[in-house]
Amino acid sequence: MLHSIRVFIISITLTALVVSDVIHQESFETESGYTFSDPGYSDGSGDYFLRSQNGDVDGTPTGMHTYTGLDGEWFIVGEDVDSEGVAEFTVTLDEIDATGYSDVTVSILVGSGGQFKFDTGDYLILEYDNNNSGAYTVLGAFYGYDFANGDGTNGNLYEDTDLDGSADDGTPLGTDMATFTYDVSDAGQLDIRVRVKMNSGDEEVAFDNIVVSGSSGSADGGDDGGSVDLCEDVTCPAASGDCYVAGSCDSTTGTCSDETMADDGTACDDGDDATTGDSCTAGVCSGTVPTPGVFISENCDPKNNYNPDRYAEIYNPTDNDVDLTGWTLENVQGNSVSFVWDLSGTIAPGQALVCGNADATDQTITPDFTATWSGNGWNGKGGDGSILKDASGNVVDYAVQADATGKFDNKAMTRNYDVAIPTATYDATEWTFSSIDDAVDSTPGSHLCYLPPAAPDVYIVGDMNGWTHASDGWGIVALDGVGSLTATLEAGTYSYKAVEGTDWNANNYPTADNGAGGNQSFTLTETGDVTFYVNIDNDLVFHTNPSIVGDFFDDAGNGNDWAPDNTGGEMMPVDGSMYLWKWSGIFPSGNWQYKVALNQNWDQSTGGNISISGDGTSTTNIYYDFATNTTSSTVNVTFNVDMNYETVSQYGVSVRGSWDDFAWPGTTMDDSDADGVHSLTLEFSAGDVTYKYHNGGYESDPIGCGVTNDYGGVDRVVTVANSELNLDAVCYSACSACAPGCIDPLAENTTEGANVDDGSCTYAIQPPDNLVVYFNEFHYDNIGNDSNEGFEVVATAGMSTEQLGMIVATVYNGSGGVVLSEHTLDTFTEGVTVDGLTYYSKFTGYNSFQNSTEGFSVSGFDQVFEFLSYEGTLTAQEGAAASLTSTDVGVSESNSTTPAGTSIQKYDTGWVSGVAESWGDVNTVFCNDEAACNYLGAGDCTFAETGLDCDGNCNDDTACNYGDAGACTFAQEDYDCAGNALVLVTFSVDMSNETVATDACGPVLNLDGHKTLTDGGNGVWSVTLELIGGTTYTYKFKNGCNGWEDSFNDLGCGAGNQYGDRTLTTSVDDDMTLETVCFNSCSACPTCSDGLQNGDETGVDCGGSCAACETCDDGTQNQDETGVDCGGATCSACCANDGNVNGDDKVNIADIVQMVDWILNDATQVTENLCSGDIDLDGTITVADLVAVVNIILDVKAYNVDQLIPSYADIILTKDSISLRSDGNVSGVQMTLSHGSNFNFNIEDEFVSEYQTSNGKTTIVMISETGSLANIGTYNGSCNVDSFMAVDANAQIIDDADLVLDFDPVELKLAGPNPFNPTTSLNVVVAEAGHVSVNVYNVVGQKVATLLNDYLNINTSGYTVNWDASNLSSGVYLVRAETANSISTQKLMLLK
DSSP, rough: OOOOOOOOOOOOOOOOEEEEEEEEEOOOSSSSSSSESSTTTEESSSSSSEESSSSSSSTOOTTTOOSSSOSSSSEEEEEEEEESSOEEEEEEEEEEEEEOOOOEEEEEEHHHHHHHOOOOTTTEEEEEEETSOOOOEEEEEEETTTTTTTSSOOOOOOTTTTTTSSSSSHHHSOOOOOOEEEEEEOEEEEEEEEEEESSSSSSSEEEEEEEEEEEEEEEEOOOOOTOOOOTTTTTOTTTTTTTEOOOOTTTOOOOOOOOOOOTTTOOOSSEEEEEEEEEEEEEEEEEEEEOOOEEEEEEEEEEETTTOOOOEEEEOOOOOOOOOOEEEEEEEEEEEEEEEEEEEEETTTEEEEEESSOSSSOOOOOSEEEEOOTOOOOSSSOOOEEEEEOOOOOOOEEEEEESSSGGGGEEEEOTTTTTOOOOOOOOOOGEEEEEEESGGGGGGGGGGGGGGOOOSSOOOOOOEGTOOOOOOTEEEEOOOTTEEEOOOOOEEEEEEEEEEESSSTSOEEEOOSSSSSEEEEEEESSSSEEEEEETTTTTTEESSSHHHEEEHHHHHTOTTOOOOOGGGGBEEEETTOOOOOEEEEEEOOOEEEEEEEESSSSSBBOOSSSEEEEEEEEEEEEEEETTTEEEEEEEEEHHHEEESSSSSTTTEEEEGGGGGGGGGTTOOBTTTTTTSSSEEEEESSSEEEEEESSSSSOOOOOOOEEEEOOSSSSEEEEEEEESEEEEOOOTTSSSSOOOOOOOOSSSSOTTOOEEEOOOOOOOOOOOOOOOOOOEEEOOOOSSSSSSSOOOEEEEEETTTTTHHOOOOEEEEEETTEEEEEEEGGGSSSSEEEEEEEEEEEEOOOTTTSSSSSSSEEETTTTTEEEEESHHHHHHHHSSSSTOOOOOOSOOOOOOTTTTTEEEEEHHHHHHEEEEEEOTTTTOOOOOOOOTTTTTBBBOOOOOOTTTTTTSSSBOOTSSSSTSSBBOOOOOTTOOOOOBBBEEEEEEEEEEEESSSOOOSSSSEEEESEEEEOOSSSSEEEEEEEEEETTEEEEEEEEEEETBBBBTTTTTTOOSSSSSSSSEEEOOOOOOEOOEEEETTSSSSOOOOTSSSSSSTTTTTBBSSSSOOOOOOTSSSSSSOOOTTTBBBTTSSOOOOSSSTSSSSSSSSSSHHHHHHHHHHOOOOOOOTOOOHHOTTOOOSHHHHHHHHHHHHHTTSSOOOOOOOOOEEEEEEEOSEEEEESSOOOOOEEEEEEEEEEEEEEEEOOOEEEEEEETEEEEEEEEEEESSOOEEEEEEEEOEEEEEEEEEESSSOOOOOOEEEESSEEEEEEEEEEBBBBSSSEEEEEEOOOEEEEEEEOOTTHHHHHEEEEEEEEEEEEEEEEEOOOOOOEEEEEEEEESSOOOOEEEEEEEEE
């Protein structure tokens, strides 16, 4: 049986043996015997709390951790997966009868997964209720622990041993279930309950096997009532071994029954270390010898958070191919499967296969199987690794670390060479962990050394084996070029060499000419072990410690220079490193040389001398790496940090730095002398070293003595040279020695130069958050002697005495604004607290307030909350409210009217006086509704009944008994109180011709008093009155309070009374709407639509202020005109518009000639017969009218379908031609050009082709009777197009007609003589607005003149530029005009 043997020394003192019985046990193997608060809870987001099993079986929650140490297969487990927090869950065991038992205990198996996740909000609590009391007592508790690990991560669940609610004192839980036992006092009927709470992701809690035990008796030799137990000292043996069960003792006879055979399958030990799975069969114990199989050979995690070079590797050590179809390799992170590599194909004997990241593009190692690496990968803590499963899902090999002791962060975990058998459980002894910087440092397939190689790489041949080549036991396998062999030899002298083969023809060494053929020798004085080291890459072999030799030993006084056998130069092996040796010593001051020699002779060494300098005091460390045959040197650096002003964490103080990539947990520092300064000495080669101190978390950035790191923080830095360093002790998080004091800049006593807080800071008293302070009540005067003079202040509740002392109520004299008295709020009497506000009151004494203007403020914390006054305002001259003006509360008290026992109090509606005092309490409830009958009276408001006043009288002014006692009475509908019938009469007055008065009255009707009129928006003002039917009334309208109408007696609508009022007799029973009358008139106001010539009209409803009357020259077809201002009975006959412009009653070419002449000679001057040719009635003759007349002559009635009507027509102007571009047929063109005198135009021949030039203007008219115009003509000179018009075959002007300039942006044209003397001129044609320069150059390219340099607008006629060359000699000159996009030149000759 494969096993490990552990020896325990157990000291047992036997006193009284108490018999303990199991009263109740619940192992959760069934679904009965207990109750869940929420059975089988799962919220659909991954959270769960339920009964489960280990492993990948039905019902097991996804991602659940695997637990060991369980009792049976089933247990209770729960986890908050999605971090939203879950409710508390309970499991209860009811009615466990422990009556009559003593020493009752309750034990429970507890574990947790997701370590480093639990915080103080997570817990498991075991408790009991005795005899149905309804109150549970806590037996044991386990809590999370914030930042328990000292590295910013939380801890596990910890046992709370002192039950103080804090898990900082007990055992941490893990996935290996642990048993905890608790005592129960005076047990009776017990209810056992477990409460569990998790509040964030990856927090899993498990428990199992709750056992209630107790004592029912004892075997201590006491009186048992006469019976004697003869088995007290009898032990029944199982003499036949593990597969037999001992017999039982008969207490009456003291004899044992025969042993019985154990059940088949019972675990046993067959005594053979080579077997596994030992079990009993028919009383015989036997096991099986494990056979080699495919196993996990390597997990490699070379860099933090660098997935490309992470990989896992499997290896086949067997002699047979293994089919991997359906196999998987699971990647495990934190005891949870993160992702899976699906395996396939066949793995051959001795073959290694690598599983790596699918997404990596810079994979150092090409994987055989890929999957996307999720998350940050392995973190090197517990629960990281991989699991190999076969096609049936069975675990073949398990390589997941059980805890953090075997961490492989930045390391590879490699299976030891002697392992060939996979195992379903993790065994740390099978693995080696090695630090690496990159994946290439840990080569896949290096596990090939696990199996013995076919042949050694090199042999030790010498006296010890009779100089026999390749003798058994003397071969060395050189992994990575180096290897070793340890042999036990008897006393004697031995010589040897290393041989890489089976005879002397093979490579052998050393080859030094030492007189012995390079043989190496040594002498043993007694039997002992000798280790031989070989390096087959460098042909080296040695058997004793290397030695450092050099030219400094004489000066150092510890040996001879360059003597390889100096004892002072002996190097010692470095612990944990097979091929690394170290020498430490002091180099004298100066520059020296050294090298390393092997076997204390010169036959082998490191080659050339190595230079080094010394200072005579510093210790230098020289390392020799035999694997590479190289040396390196370091010096000691001692780090010192003063922690006297810090609380050292439970993990101690450490330093982390660039030498280990700031890896957790760093190297712990020492304070063995307890002086508070923690120190650590490390070795470094020359160069800069960055570091930081760590105390449960990194120190704050030491600003001013460090360098910025890649994360934006600041690291300390030290430069290492050839001398050792003992760094000055600095204060934690500071750059210098500790200077204690107050370092908070917000404190009152900040210490200059301090860098560590010694707790001496003092602070100004601060107000509470959202501070509220205001006056709520005061009293100063009443009938008789004044009583209870004082005030009440309301303030935020919960303030300390110190805070209350900062708030001051100040009384000010109203006559001078000076302070009369001050009262801090801590001297007030505290009253009730309501809605977070406390009521404070204080009586200030008789006559403390004067009975005239006085003020009072409340202030504190550098602000004035309120400054009030009564009987007037005042400005404070001193005190907290200095320079402020008070706010009068608006009410007062009097010694003649204010009753004693009342005060002025604050309400939502303002301050109120005469209210019953309520010092230290909410203000008195009183009626503050002016509409109430008891306004300002105590208690709730009371109101009169509807329609009555508070005295019971009718208060409806529409009632017949208004103001009389009793209920209101009203007249019958449409009658007054006297029984008269009533009718509605509407009066309307037109104020359009009046300036409406804006005084207090405005337009009104005066009928039995003023009746307000309403403007209808059209200048008519109206009112409807209820009047007695069949009654005559007189009335007048008024425009303003004094704007009476005139008398109407002489106008036919007057009443005949002395005022000349209007008169009206109402209908007996019908409503009336009177005709609208004009103010001051008996009739309606004149209008422009009343069919009468009235007002200032010059005709019927026209002229004057009305619209003008119609005439035969108003340019409008109106009256009975048959045309505009023509035809009908009044106006002259209309023109025909028929094209007969010469009046011969015929439309022919003569009319066209006349119309062309009109156009060429300014058709706007034509008056006679113009209308006959103005076909389109636009008031002038244009080419559009010409095309229309041509259409008349040609009898074009329905327009030719072949004539394509264009949508646009563009005039194209080039430097010498004018043309037309369109998408249809253009029938006519009319245009005007402006130009200089040197301009000639040649017109194209068309049906009509005419132009005329006069005064620098050329007018062109062209018509095509059938086709479309294209070319207009050509010209010499320069011109601008002033206007143009294009007409289609329908004689319609084409709206979209544009001028398109097809010019170079600038062009020079000769305008003066050439040759010339001494002046000439040029024309600059500009087709594109912009900056234009015109310069003159001689034949050698020199600029001799600038004629123009300015911004010019478009001008196709050109700008004239004159050049006077009087100051130049005869010759050829080049004139160059230039814009941003164009150049034009002219060559000129000056002849003098």
